[in-house]
Amino acid sequence: MNLNYEILSIERAEDCRELCNELMAFQKSKTKIKAELFDTMNFETRMIPSLKSAIYNHIVVAKDADKIIGYAYSNISPKEVYSNDFATFFDMFSVARKNVGCLSQFYIKEEYRKYGIGSTLFEMSMSWLHQFEDVEDYFIFVSNGNNDALEFYKRKGFVFSHEILDGFITVLRNKNEES
Template sequence: MDLQYEIISEDDIEYCRDLCNELMVFQKSRSCIRPELFDSMNFDTRMVPSVKSALHNYIVVVKDEDKIIGYVYSNISPKEAYSNAFATFFDLSSVNRENAGCLSQFYIKEEYRQYGVGSKLFHMSMEWLQQFDDVDDYFIYVSNGNNDALEFYKRKGFSVSHEILDGFITVLRKSR
């Protein structure tokens, strides 16, 4: 195994298409609350709009030789971006600054889990997010049924804040 971590530009997000779509299928397979909501979620409806609306984006892909086996996508966005037709992800008044940080998408092919890839990607994202002095609040959204991810983020210092959409998504939060 020859793993390489590569930061990519917004112009290259197409590299994440297949894995992002795999992530949506994975999330639906684990979901026990309203799994049908994932039917309309894919690279074009989730990642592309998020990248376009964010103030700053950070995307890292992991390759084993030439095969992309995982990625993480984090962003800095105006807090108002988290209140939309789909859901209000957190109480906007609880975020003192204008912008919030988010580890938005995180996926590693199953056969590459348990090799420290997730911890490395998480660490890279947190370092990137914490460089923005105008951001004090960081969020992660975990789909229902993805208990491994929930426990991973809790071990990394995030706390469960609340649930939205009747438990469809668990919101985790960490403040600077």
């Protein structure tokens, strides 16, 4: 393996299309609740709208030589973005500040898991998120059935907040106490 990491400009988000679509298929394969909700989830319906509604976006990719084998997409968004026709992702009154940070998408091809790539992508994403002094609440939304991801984020300091859509998504939260 010849691993390297690169931060992509938003104009290059398209480079993550294939992996984003793989992520949606992976999540559907794991889910035990409302699997049909993933039928319409893909790069066009998940990543593009998120990029457009965010104030700031951050995409970091892991590469083996020149091949992208994993990515993490994070954003800073107005908290109201997380209350829409699909769901209300958290209690708006529990977030004091105007904006929230979110590790929105995170995926590594299966054959590259267990090499520390996830930890590196996670740390790069969190470092970026924590640079915004006006943000104190960080969220990660984990699809049901993805217990490996849930445990990974808990080991990284995120805690269970609540479930939405009858358990379809587990909401994890971390507060920046320094803000």
